[in-house]
Amino acid sequence: xxxxxxxxxxxxxxxxxxxxxxxxxxxxxxxxxxxxxxxxxxxxxxxxxxxxxxxxxxxxxxxxxxxxxxxxxxxxxxxxxxxxxxxxxxxxxxxxxxxxxxxxxxxxxxxxxxxxxxxxxxxxxxxxxxxxxxxxxxxxxxxxxxxxxxxxxxxxxxxxxxxxxxxxxxxxxxxxxxxxxxxxxxxxxxxxxxxxxxxxxxxxxxxxxxxxxxxxxxxxxxxxxxxxxxxxxxxxxxxxxxxxxxx
Amino acid sequence: xxxxxxxxxxxxxxxxxxxxxxxxxxxxxxxxxxxxxxxxxxxxxxxxxxxxxxxxxxxxxxxxxxxxxxxxxxxxxxxxxxxxxxxxxxxxxxxxxxxxxxxxxxxxxxxxxxxx
Amino acid sequence: xxxxxxxxxxxxxxxxxxxxxxxxxxxxxxxxxxxxxxxxxxxxxxxxxxxxxxxxxxxxxxxxxxxxxxxxxxxxxxxxxxxxxxxxxxxxxxxxxxxxxxxxxxxxxxxxxxxxxxxxxxxxxxxxxxxxxxxxxxxxxxxxxxxxxxxxxxxx
Numbered sequence: 001x002x003x004x005x006x007x008x009x010x011x012x013x014x015x016x017x018x019x020x021x022x023x024x025x026x027x028x029x030x031x032x033x034x035x036x037x038x039x040x041x042x043x044x045x046x047x048x049x050x051x052x053x054x055x056x057x058x059x060x061x062x063x064x065x066x067x068x069x070x071x072x073x074x075x076x077x078x079x080x081x082x083x084x085x086x087x088x089x090x091x092x093x094x095x096x097x098x099x100x101x102x103x104x105x106x107x108x109x110x111x112x113x114x115x116x117x118x119x120x121x122x123x124x125x126x127x128x129x130x131x132x133x134x135x136x137x138x139x140x141x142x143x144x145x146x147x148x149x150x151x152x153x154x155x156x157x158x159x160x161x162x163x164x165x166x167x168x169x170x171x172x173x174x175x176x177x178x179x180x181x182x183x184x185x186x187x188x189x190x191x192x193x194x195x196x197x198x199x200x201x202x203x204x205x206x207x208x209x210x211x212x213x214x215x216x217x218x219x220x221x222x223x224x225x226x227x228x229x230x231x232x233x234x235x236x237x238x239x240x241x242x243x244x245x246x247x
Numbered sequence: 248x249x250x251x252x253x254x255x256x257x258x259x260x261x262x263x264x265x266x267x268x269x270x271x272x273x274x275x276x277x278x279x280x281x282x283x284x285x286x287x288x289x290x291x292x293x294x295x296x297x298x299x300x301x302x303x304x305x306x307x308x309x310x311x312x313x314x315x316x317x318x319x320x321x322x323x324x325x326x327x328x329x330x331x332x333x334x335x336x337x338x339x340x341x342x343x344x345x346x347x348x349x350x351x352x353x354x355x356x357x358x359x360x361x362x363x
Numbered sequence: 364x365x366x367x368x369x370x371x372x373x374x375x376x377x378x379x380x381x382x383x384x385x386x387x388x389x390x391x392x393x394x395x396x397x398x399x400x401x402x403x404x405x406x407x408x409x410x411x412x413x414x415x416x417x418x419x420x421x422x423x424x425x426x427x428x429x430x431x432x433x434x435x436x437x438x439x440x441x442x443x444x445x446x447x448x449x450x451x452x453x454x455x456x457x458x459x460x461x462x463x464x465x466x467x468x469x470x471x472x473x474x475x476x477x478x479x480x481x482x483x484x485x486x487x488x489x490x491x492x493x494x495x496x497x498x499x500x501x502x503x504x505x506x507x508x509x510x511x512x513x514x515x516x517x518x519x
Contacts, residue, residue, distance in 0.1 A: 014368045069381070096369035104369050160385065163374045164329055194250055199338075203254045206325050207452060208388045226456035229258055236255035239248065262456075268398045269449040269502075272442045274510035276401050278517055279408050280435040284426035290517055292416045298516065299412050308409065312402045319402075322395035330389060332376050352399075356406050363413035 004028050005079055006086035007037050009049065012097050019097060021088075022046070028083060034067055034074040038089065038101075051101035058216060061152030065101050066090040071154035071214045092157040108153055111169050114195050115177035120188025133185040146179035146224055148217040155211035155221050167200040171211035171221035174202060178224035181231075193232060202228045257321055257346075264318025267311050296363070305360045313353045320349035394445035397438040404435065450502040454495035 005028040012019035024045050026037040035053055042049045053063040056075040063074045068088050079087065095103035123129065155171035156162050162170050177192045196202050205225045212222040282288045298304055324345045328338060375381065379389040404426075411422035425431060474483045 012370055016370070019370060091372070093372060094374070096371050098369050160329065160378055163378065164332060165335070167335075190249070197250050197252050197255065199254065203258065206329060206388075206392065207455075208385065209452075210382075210384060210388075213384065220455075223455040226452070227458060229255075230456050233255040233259045233262075235249050236252065237259070239251070264398075265445075265449055266453075268401075268442070269446040270506050270509050271513075272398065272401050273439070273446060273506070274513050275405055276435060276439050276442060278514065280401070280404055280426065281432070281439070284423045285432065286427070288518055292412075292419055295419075295517070296412050299409055312406060315398050315402050319395045319399035322392055323399075326389075326392040326395065330379060330392070332374070332378075352402065356402070359406050359410045359413065363409055 001030070001080065002028055002084055005037075005083055007034075007041065007079075008086045008088045009038070009041070009101070010090045010097075011049070011100050012091075014099060019091075023086070026079070028079055028085075030080055032079045034065075034072070034077045034079055034087070034089060035063055037079050038074065049101075050099045059150060061150035064092050064152045064154050064157065066093055066157065071157035073152060073154070073216050076216060092153060094157050094159070094163040095153070105153060107166070108151075108156060108170065108172070111173050112151070112176070114169065115173050115180075115192050116188055116195075117173075117176040117180060119180065119183065119186050120191060121185075122187050135184055139184045142184075143179045143182035146175050146182065146219055149175055149179070149219050149221075150217055152216065154214045154216060155219075158210040158214040160208055160210070161204050161206060165200070165204055168204040169196070169201055171205075171225065172219075174205075174228055175219050175221035175224040178228055181228075193235065196228060197232050197236075202232065205229075257317075260314065260317040261321035262318075264314035264316070264321075268315045268318055271311055272315070299363045305363070309356055309360045312356045313349075316349040316352045316356075317346070320345040390441075391444060391448045394441040394448075397441040398445065400434070400438055401442065404438075446506065450499050450506075453502060454498040457498070459493040459498055 004025045007024045007026055008021050009024060010019050011022045024037075024041045026032075026040045026045075029036075032040075033056075035056055038049065038051055038053075042051075051063070051065070051074075053075065054060040055062070058073050058076045061073075064071060065074050066072070066089070067074060067077050068082060069090075071092055074089070079085075089101065091097045091101045091103045095105060095107070098104050149172055151172060153172065155175075159168075159171055162168050174196060177196060180186045181189045181192060202225050205222075207222060207226060209222045212220045215221065278288075283290065299308070324338070324341050327333060327341060333341070379385040408422065408426075411419045426435075472483045473480050475481075
């Protein structure tokens with residue numbers, strides 16, 4: 001194994017007309033992640049490099065970037081996999097670049113609350129619940145996969161529809177809506193369906209499936225979206241077939 | 248009460264047509280577009296005419312072909328918009344064109360099926 | 364404080380050429396064109412049948428011409444792509460349940476016996492979900508049944 005690898009990193013300062021690329025040679029160590037490489041650059045080569053990271057163990061979702069064209073968590077992606085290099089590190093696709101490798105995630109932050117990603121109950125207003133909501137292991141299994149989402153937004157970077165249609169609510173938001181719809185403690189299905197039945201909800205998805213391929217936590221947002229489409233279709237048919245107010 | 252939207256029904260038609268196309272079209276194309284014209288098999292004309300003029304065949308052919316046309320309309324609209332990067336505003340008129348073509352095609356299939 | 368001057372990354376018009384999975388997706392979407400063509404061709408076939416044997420023979424001659432045969436061969440290839448991708452994706456949209464399906468081990472109890480850690484396996488039956496592979500296989504069975512029936516009907 002050679003002892004260094006070149007990292008081609010996107011640089012952008014607000015006010016520039018376009019991003020540029022800067023090359024850095026970093027040590028190539030067996031156990032170094034791309035994030036380790038970026039930290040080496042910032043600590044030793046170029047302190048002006050800006051990027052997000054936090055837990056460095058694949059759970060906080062902060063360090064998403066494009067590595068060699070594919071959205072990845074840089075803390076879980078190893079430099080040695082790209083030897084002899086060079087390896088391109090770019091900001092996540094489909095998001096506006098704020099600075100260097102930092103992207104503006106406001107769009108996602110606005111869209112996520114629209115699906116009410118929390119337990120919705122319509123218990124008596126102000127009632128203090130004096131017991132737990134019980135749930136069996138089987139009931140947990142139903143939604144557990146979708147609860148693994150860490151909001152890293154790699155799926156948004158991978159999704160061509162999100163890149164083409166800025167109104168599309170996106171894979172993670174729909175996967176999280178499904179997580180709560182499938183949770184037996186939740187009563188918010190109708191409210192979430194009201195949001196996702198619109199054009200910018202599930203219908204923009206053409207099942208490319210790239211979101212599921214890049215998800216580092218194996219959430220399968222594509223599967224969640226198709227299931228949601230089927231549910232929305234079933235409920236729409238029922239609404240036509242059954243008399244008004246029957247349910 | 249759930250919101251009344253057209254999209255779920257369009258998706259159901261698309262799905263129904265997709266299933267029918269996946270299951271029925273391969274054999275139909277192998278038989279009627281390749282094997283019979285190329286002379287690999289020789290079903291009797293009178294027999295084929297009898298099959299296609301049978302009321303159940305007419306009904307099944309009509310149902311299958313209409314669903315498949317609507318499958319095309321839905322998928323083709325999105326393919327054009329995503330593949331050519333068309334603007335949002337185009338979606339509704341393009342939908343009218345695609346679904347309109349599917350409706351016209353369905354009428355043509357109906358006429359053919361009635362007069363065979 | 365005003366918002367920073369962010370840079371909007373442009374999306375290429377040929378985005379679907381950038382990754383093999385995107386290209387396969389686009390080819391899959393384009394199968395719908397050949398679905399429509401097949402409906403048109405088959406409708407023409409039925410129409411020819413309805414116009415008498417002479418018209419039918421003329422139609423078959425046209426259908427046997429090289430250009431039409433090539434188009435239909437290409438169409439068949441795309442139809443096979445449609446079938447294969449459609450069957451593979453159905454389990455994602457429709458989660459099929461059956462009471463006895465989906466048995467799997469989700470927890471194993473380990474015990475410490477005579478200085479060694481041994482599994483004392485606990486099988487927890489969870490989900491009742493039919494595995495995707497079974498749903499896919501069932502669809503292929505359906506395809507074969509339908510194809511055999513239609514071939515028998517036409518060729519007997």
